Amino acid sequence: MNTKLIEFIQQLYGTNEFIPLHAPRFSGNEKKYVAETVDSTFVSSVGAFVTRFENDIAAFTGATKAVATVNGTAALHTALYMSGVKRGDLVITQSLTFVATCNALYHMGAEPVFVDVSKTSLGLCPIALEEFLERNASFNCDGVCVCTNTKQVIRAVMPMHTFGHPVELDEILRVCKKWNLVLIEDAAESLGSYYKGIHTGTIGNFGALSFNGNKVITTGGGGMVLCKSANSGERTKHITTTAKVPHPYEFFHDEPGFNYRMPNLNAALGCAQVESLENFLASKRDIAMQYKAFFNGTEFQFVDEPPYGRSNFWLNAVICPNIDSREELIKTTNESGVMTRPIWQLMHTLPMYSDSKRGDLTYSEFISQRLVNIPSSPVGK
Numbered sequence: 527m528n529t530k531l532i533e534f535i536q537q538l539y540g541t542n543e544f545i546p547l548h549a550p551r552f553s554g555n556e557k558k559y560v561a562e563t564v565d566s567t568f569v570s571s572v573g574a575f576v577t578r579f580e581n582d583i584a585a586f587t588g589a590t591k592a593v594a595t596v597n598g599t600a601a602l603h604t605a606l607y608m609s610g611v612k613r614g615d616l617v618i619t620q621s622l623t624f625v626a627t628c629n630a631l632y633h634m635g636a637e638p639v640f641v642d643v644s645k646t647s648l649g650l651c652p653i654a655l656e657e658f659l660e661r662n663a664s665f666n667c668d669g670v671c672v673c674t675n676t677k678q679v680i681r682a683v684m685p686m687h688t689f690g691h692p693v694e695l696d697e698i699l700r701v702c703k704k705w706n707l708v709l710i711e712d713a714a715e716s717l718g719s720y721y722k723g724i725h726t727g728t729i730g731n732f733g734a735l736s737f738n739g740n741k742v743i744t745t746g747g748g749g750m751v752l753c754k755s756a757n758s759g760e761r762t763k764h765i766t767t768t769a770k771v772p773h774p775y776e777f778f779h780d781e782p783g784f785n786y787r788m789p790n791l792n793a794a795l796g797c798a799q800v801e802s803l804e805n806f807l808a809s810k811r812d813i814a815m816q817y818k819a820f821f822n823g824t825e826f827q828f829v830d831e832p833p834y835g836r837s838n839f840w841l842n843a844v845i846c847p848n849i850d851s852r853e854e855l856i857k858t859t860n861e862s863g864v865m866t867r868p869i870w871q872l873m874h875t876l877p878m879y880s881d882s883k884r885g886d887l888t889y890s891e892f893i894s895q896r897l898v899n900i901p902s903s904p905v906g907k
């Protein structure tokens with residue numbers, strides 16, 4: 527199996543050299559646009575590429591307003607701030623995620639609560655969410671959802687679209703409405719992924735994208751807050767740019783803001799990358815379908831898109847039959863220069879989140895022991 531897989535991936539990427547998990551691709555106007563910022567000296571907080579990039583992403587995703595930030599973690603932090611998450615609040619998320627999801631809410635002074643992921647999406651499971659709330663939550667006298675034991679406010683639910691596979695948003699939204707919770711989508715991995723035809727990150731009150739070097743498109747480092755309303759979009763822009771009230775020369779700031787604005791230099795790269803986005807997505811889908819065919823009929827299960835959605839197949843993944851076969855697969859592929867990785871360690875096993883409240887995490891544990899990510903870079907133009 528492992529030798530066949532290595533050969534298959536080498537043939538897929540047309541090389542016997544090192545094959546990374548996800549490499550960025552610059553085949554369009556990247557150099558041209560970046561050079562324009564250098565030539566004009568507008569590399570920093572002023573320049574036209576930021577607004578253009580925000581408009582491009584808003585148009586692509588259908589978000590009412592998109593606000594560019596320095597990275598995806600900053601976008602998540604902003605989304606939580608804008609959602610009214612307060613010090614001491616609880617935010618329900620998944621243990622099976624990249625650490626940035628939890629770090630963003632930790633730095634809001636909130637605590638993560640972990641519920642299990644769904645077999646359909648590998649993202650937050652609506653049934654596990656509802657069960658957790660029924661067991662542990664109630665409404666206080668103001669009608670606010672609280673943890674029955676500690677009386678802490680449960681403010682929001684933040685699912686993450688794992689590897690670009692959309693979570694079951696209708697069901698999650700129904701539970702959020704019933705319990706009066708804000709929905710924030712960690713869509714860092716899911717640019718180009720759709721839930722029933724609607725772009726991920728635009729269904730919750732806020733969504734966050736990442737343009738880190740390993741994501742579907744990159745700005746070097748960068749992120750984007752997707753906002754549901756024009757009002758919240760305006761305030762998001764204000765809060766991420768030091769909350770400065772526009773004036774030709776006066777420095778008046780009307781609330782404690784963040785300095786999370788994306789520099790024009792990075793946005794220039796982003797504008798060029800957006801032009802290639804549809805091609806990248808087509809190539810990634812093609813690669814995913816080839817993997818799917820390769821693993822079909824083996825004891826390795828390819829992680830496919832859920833039936834209700836369209837995935838960007840950001841990182842392809844297989845579920846190995848057991849821990850030993852996972853170790854063997856990771857070892858032999860990496861020794862042959864084909865990069866593969868286990869999934870992240872579960873958040874509740876990290877020292878800073880080990881005391882967090884949590885529901886049953888059986889399926890998260892199962893996946894964390896068996897899942898391997900395989901090379902997923904787009905090829906071609």
Ligand SMILES: *Cc1c(COP(=O)(O)O)cnc(C)c1O
Pocket residue numbers: 597598599600602623624626627686712714715736737738748749
């Ligand atoms: C990439 C990623 C982020 C944001 O990462 P940055 O490096 O800060 O851009 C957040 N959440 C998840 C799940 C991610 O994969």
